[in-house]
Amino acid sequence: MHKFNNVITMGCRLNSWESNKINNFIRDDKKNDIMIFNSCCVTNDAVKSLKKNIKLFHKSNPNVKIVVTGCAVESERHNLENMEEVSYIIKNEDKLLKKNWENLQDNISVKNKINLDFKNLNRENPSNSNIRKFVKIQNGCDHSCTFCIIPSCRGKSISESVKKINNEISTCLDKGVKEIILTGVDLTSWQSVDNKNFGLGYLLEKIFEKNISSFRLRLSSIDAAELDNKIFKLIKNEPRLMPHFHFSLQSLDDMILKRMKRRHNVKQIIELLNEIRNISDNVTFGADFICGFPTETEEMFMNTYTLVKKLQITHLHVFPYSAKAGTPASKMPQVTLEKRRKRAKALRELGNINYFNNLQKQTFRTQKVLVETNNGIGKTENNFKMRIPSAKKGDIVSIKPNDIKDNYLIVN
Numbered sequence: 165m166h167k168f169n170n171v172i173t174m175g176c177r178l179n180s181w182e183s184n185k186i187n188n189f190i191r192d193d194k195k196n197d198i199m200i201f202n203s204c205c206v207t208n209d210a211v212k213s214l215k216k217n218i219k220l221f222h223k224s225n226p227n228v229k230i231v232v233t234g235c236a237v238e239s240e241r242h243n244l245e246n247m248e249e250v251s252y253i254i255k256n257e258d259k260l261l262k263k264n265w266e267n268l269q270d271n272i273s274v275k276n277k278i279n280l281d282f283k284n285l286n287r288e289n290p291s292n293s294n295i296r297k298f299v300k301i302q303n304g305c306d307h308s309c310t311f312c313i314i315p316s317c318r319g320k321s322i323s324e325s326v327k328k329i330n331n332e333i334s335t336c337l338d339k340g341v342k343e344i345i346l347t348g349v350d351l352t353s354w355q356s357v358d359n360k361n362f363g364l365g366y367l368l369e370k371i372f373e374k375n376i377s378s379f380r381l382r383l384s385s386i387d388a389a390e391l392d393n394k395i396f397k398l399i400k401n402e403p404r405l406m407p408h409f410h411f412s413l414q415s416l417d418d419m420i421l422k423r424m425k426r427r428h429n430v431k432q433i434i435e436l437l438n439e440i441r442n443i444s445d446n447v448t449f450g451a452d453f454i455c456g457f458p459t460e461t462e463e464m465f466m467n468t469y470t471l472v473k474k475l476q477i478t479h480l481h482v483f484p485y486s487a488k489a490g491t492p493a494s495k496m497p498q499v500t501l502e503k504r505r506k507r508a509k510a511l512r513e514l515g516n517i518n519y520f521n522n523l524q525k526q527t528f529r530t531q532k533v534l535v536e537t538n539n540g541i542g543k544t545e546n547n548f549k550m551r552i553p554s555a556k557k558g559d560i561v562s563i564k565p566n567d568i569k570d571n572y573l574i575v576n
Contacts, residue, residue: 170195172221174214175204177347177384179234181298182260186233189265196228197272202259203234205313207486211236215247222249229272233259235317239488256317295343295536295558297336298384301329301367302348309414310425310492311454311485314349321353326367330374342534342558343380343406344371351383352390365394372402380534380545380560382406385452388413388436389427400443408547409440410450410479416468420457423496430471437475448522448546450479455511456504457485458496465507472514478522479547480515484508519571523548526573527565535559541572548573 170190171183183202190198201218204210214236222230232244233254244250258264304319305312333344348354356362364386371381381404388411398405411433415421418429440447453468472480484504487494526548533550535542540553542561550573555561565573 170198171200171202172217173202174217174234174236175202175206175210177298177345178300178303178349179204181300181347182234184298185260186265189262191269194269194272198229198231198269199225200231200233203232203236205234205236205239205317205488207483208488209486211240215243218247218249231268235314238317239313257319293536294339295341295534296345297341297343298345298347299329299332299336300324300348301346301351302354305350306353307350307427308425310423310496311414311457311488313488313491316490318349321350323354323357325357326370329367330371333371333375337375337377337379340558341379342560343382345382345384347384350387351385352387363390363392363394365392365398368398368402368405369394372398372404378404380404380406383409385410385412387411387427388433391436396439396443399440399447406545406547407444407447408450408479408545409447410481411452413451414454415457415460415464416471417460417464420460420464420468423459424454424457424493430467434471434475446546448479448548449475449477450481450547451477452481452483453511454483454485455507456499456501458487458493458498460485460499460507469511469514472511473518476518476522478515478519480512480518482508482512482515520568523568523571523573527567530562530564531573533561533563535561544573550574 169187171187173180173183179202186200186202199221201214203214218230218232229251230249231252231254232250233256235256237244237253238256241253244253252268254264254268302321302323304321305315306321308315336344352364354364354367356366368381386409399407413433414424414426416430416433421429437449455465484501484507485499487498526544531544531550533542533544533552535552535555535557538557540555541549541551542555543549549571550563550565551569552561552563552575563575565575567574567576
């Protein structure tokens with residue numbers, strides 16, 4: 165880990181993984197001369213946040229050269245080029261090419277000697293630390309959801325090889341990392357470069373075969389339409405695969421799912437979650453939801469709301485629909501912004517209730533907690549937070565919580 169992080173990450177876990185790679189390309193003698201914003205454009209709010217943070221950083225550090233890369237460079241290039249605070253732009257597809265960063269650094273000689281002021285900007289994702297590491301297994305997406313601009317920013321799905329993935333995981337584990345989170349744009353589209361019939365389940369098998377230590381493995385967001393039988397077997401038989409699964413659902417109304425051009429329906433989701441619960445009594449679920457998608461009526465929204473409650477989905481990522489220019493959904497009849505925000509707020513509140521109700525069920529039950537911070541905060545296998553002040557960072561502690569405080573499991 166470099167002593168100084170030159171990349172401010174906006175957006176997804178894949179961006180966090182890529183930011184670490186970019187940071188490794190920045191020489192020590194440029195640490196105070198350059199700052200990179202690795203951007204996101206999945207929502208209009210993400211783009212607004214990017215521009216706001218660029219202005220904020222520049223105001224505090226006017227002599228530092230700002231470079232912007234990431235998905236927003238593809239969707240908002242003209243606007244970013246016209247920002248006086250931005251000195252350079254690196255195309256998203258070129259951001260992991262070391263030569264580009266070497267050439268760029270040769271052109272920068274600010275020699276800024278002052279300490280940089282970051283205000284409230286976060287330079288490191290705490291979920292990508294020396295205890296937990298993201299590992300990219302693929303990039304891009306071959307699907308065409310009507311609301312999504314990401315395929316045009318990241319291109320077609322490209323899978324990393326089993327060998328490359330395992331080498332990176334082995335390197336992380338050798339350095340003391342205790343948990344690996346597989347990340348990508350569309351994890352379940354991963355295919356073996358040697359045999360296109362071998363999917364994500366095959367990859368997980370190969371990871372566990374190669375790396376025999378007692379590490380923990382998590383999956384970031386996955387598509388409910390593409391889980392293969394090998395994954396179900398691993399959920400049942402492999403204790404190193406953590407029992408928390410986050411699905412990209414977006415809605416639980418069949419008509420809205422059809423208009424989104426998603427590849428699952430409500431019945432399939434209900435059956436999927438029930439099947440996983442039948443083979444893992446400790447499992448929890450998270451999901452992404454878009455509220456106020458074009459044409460969504462109050463009844464359609466309530467179909468989602470009711471099922472989120474019934475299915476006890478505990479870890480929700482909820483967004484009001486954000487129209488992205490050039491997508492089919494942006495041309496559909498729009499729901500008012502007020503209704504979108506109101507529905508998103510209601511669903512988030514329900515998610516908080518589901519989370520707390522299930523958190524209570526974790527008390528008086530032995531938990532295995534990976535401690536991620538120096539003040540004893542960690543997560544259970546099924547992704548609930550716990551505070552163990554006496555534990556050391558990096559420890560995996562078996563403990564039985566008997567109380568809850570501030571949405572953390574604790575021992576009184």
